[in-house]
Amino acid sequence: MKRLLVSLWHWLDDRLGLGDLLGPALKHLVPRDATWWYVFGSATLVAFIVQVVTGVALAFSFVPSSSQAYDALRFITDEAPFGRFLRGLHYYGASAMVLMVGAHMVQTFLFGSYKYPREMNWSTGVLLLGFTIAMGFTGQLLRWDQTAAWSVVVAAEQAGRIPLIGDFVARFILGGTTLGGATLSRFFAIHVFLIPAFMFGFIGLHVWLVLRHGISEPPVPGKPVDPATYKKEYHDEVERTGVPFWPEGAWRDFVFGTALIVGIVVFAFVYGPPPIEKPPDPSILQADPRPDWYLLWYFAVLALIPPKIEGPVMILAPALIGVILLLAPILGNHGERHWSRRPWSLGAVVIGVLMVGSLWISGAKSQWSPNFEAAPLPVTIVDASGGIVAEGARIFHDRACITCHLIEGQGGRRGPDLTLVSDRLSENDLVLRIVNGGGNMPAYASILTPAEVDALVAFLRTRHRAELTK
Numbered sequence: 001m002k003r004l005l006v007s008l009w010h011w012l013d014d015r016l017g018l019g020d021l022l023g024p025a026l027k028h029l030v031p032r033d034a035t036w037w038y039v040f041g042s043a044t045l046v047a048f049i050v051q052v053v054t055g056v057a058l059a060f061s062f063v064p065s066s067s068q069a070y071d072a073l074r075f076i077t078d079e080a081p082f083g084r085f086l087r088g089l090h091y092y093g094a095s096a097m098v099l100m101v102g103a104h105m106v107q108t109f110l111f112g113s114y115k116y117p118r119e120m121n122w123s124t125g126v127l128l129l130g131f132t133i134a135m136g137f138t139g140q141l142l143r144w145d146q147t148a149a150w151s152v153v154v155a156a157e158q159a160g161r162i163p164l165i166g167d168f169v170a171r172f173i174l175g176g177t178t179l180g181g182a183t184l185s186r187f188f189a190i191h192v193f194l195i196p197a198f199m200f201g202f203i204g205l206h207v208w209l210v211l212r213h214g215i216s217e218p219p220v221p222g223k224p225v226d227p228a229t230y231k232k233e234y235h236d237e238v239e240r241t242g243v244p245f246w247p248e249g250a251w252r253d254f255v256f257g258t259a260l261i262v263g264i265v266v267f268a269f270v271y272g273p274p275p276i277e278k279p280p281d282p283s284i285l286q287a288d289p290r291p292d293w294y295l296l297w298y299f300a301v302l303a304l305i306p307p308k309i310e311g312p313v314m315i316l317a318p319a320l321i322g323v324i325l326l327l328a329p330i331l332g333n334h335g336e337r338h339w340s341r342r343p344w345s346l347g348a349v350v351i352g353v354l355m356v357g358s359l360w361i362s363g364a365k366s367q368w369s370p371n372f373e374a375a376p377l378p379v380t381i382v383d384a385s386g387g388i389v390a391e392g393a394r395i396f397h398d399r400a401c402i403t404c405h406l407i408e409g410q411g412g413r414r415g416p417d418l419t420l421v422s423d424r425l426s427e428n429d430l431v432l433r434i435v436n437g438g439g440n441m442p443a444y445a446s447i448l449t450p451a452e453v454d455a456l457v458a459f460l461r462t463r464h465r466a467e468l469t470k
């Protein structure tokens with residue numbers, strides 16, 4: 001058996017030259033002291049492979065037609081064997097990939113690995129980051145539910161604001177002037193053919209560059225990169241102390257990659273894919289579109305900036321970030337690599353992480369959008385005395401006041417918390433606020449009957465400290 005396999009290998013190797021191709025790649029020397037910090041690149045590749053495999057499997061059952069996509073997805077999720085699990089794998093695989101790309105980027109930046117001669121390792125990586133985000137966005141759309149549909153509308157509006165070519169780009173995104181079947185076909189083609197083709201190409205180039213220049217040695221403070229001598233020093237050092245990539249260098253990548261796959265599988269199995277919401281209905285404006293978690297922070301930016309500067313910020317900020325990232329290695333391709341000697345770079349990373357982190361938290365809370373899922377207020381809050389107060393509490397829910405206002409932690413956060421509203425407002429104030437609205441609070445004069453307003457006010461009059469603690 002073993003002899004058969006060996007001769008089969010020799011036959012293939014003779015024809016294909018696999019050994020010549022893979023041998024140097026596997027045997028090339030890597031710095032001995034490469035540590036656990038170096039695993040994120042290979043982990044990104046592992047996540048990408050998970051995405052390719054699960055994506056192809058999903059494509060077997062997906063129908064990129066606006067009339068059937070939603071049902072196809074329901075079928076995959078609820079009926080197809082392992083369908084739910086498969087969707088889960090693809091979703092958590094995407095999350096893992098975004099996380100790994102982010103970690104890989106922060107690590108290579110902090111280690112100064114983008115400096116000479118690895119500038120293009122970095123810039124192909126930046127492009128791959130862009131492709132990864134684009135995959136996340138287009139993939140979310142293929143769910144073809146309310147959120148998906150509205151996200152595209154938002155994206156198209158955003159694109160429409162680009163000077164000169166805006167109209168064209170918006171039309172390209174929508175596949176016409178409105179959201180419809182053509183939009184879905186287009187996003188499907190982009191998600192499964194166009195971007196993956198670029199990704200395969202750039203991943204190939206990226207890996208080739210990693211092999212060509214070798215893995216950067218861990219930075220040492222006081223040992224700057226000098227393009228004139230770096231390559232020779234690196235090669236001498238690796239010749240002297242390096243270890244072959246396979247197996248001595250790669251075991252950490254292997255362990256971490258395996259752990260990543262196990263993590264994706266466990267999450268997919270335990271939590272399952274994100275739920276599919278209602279089918280898209282362009283006539284329902286009430287949707288509360290929210291991107292998947294990795295784009296939530298950007299969603300927060302758009303929600304929080306003043307509407308006047310929204311246009312320029314939407315377009316300029318991402319363009320600027322992209323250009324800065326692409327230029328980083330060209331601006332500083334030599335000098336100190338260790339982060340302790342690069343305070344500005346370290347500061348930029350810390351500020352970037354803090355900014356995205358805090359935006360991400362506020363995106364997750366999204367206090368600016370109404371909470372349409374608010375449950376009716378429980379009896380304990382409504383007060384047992386019943387009558388007009390209970391009636392007011394019921395109206396507070398039924399007329400959707402609760403989607404914007406909190407009562408004892410229940411409801412939405414778009415408006416002020418009304419738990420203790422009567423500590424600050426008189427009966428008269430309450431009536432005026434409800435009837436006239438103002439400042440993002442709708443006016444209810446023409447919506448509520450005077451009796452309903454009375455009941456609401458009676459309910460809100462119970463919301464003060466003295467009353468509640470007695």
Ligand code: HEC
Nearest residue numbers: 399400401404414415416430433434438439440441442456
């Ligand atoms: C679309 C979201 C939204 C809905 C729905 C809504 N409100 Fe408001 N409400 C607000 C906002 C925002 C404010 C703050 C307005 C401002 O800037 O002064 C507010 C303010 C108020 C205030 C004044 C609170 C204070 O502390 O100054 C009261 C009282 C109030 N709303 C009651 C209601 C009632 C009763 C309903 C249901 C009939 C309701 N709201 C529905 C958004 C909403």
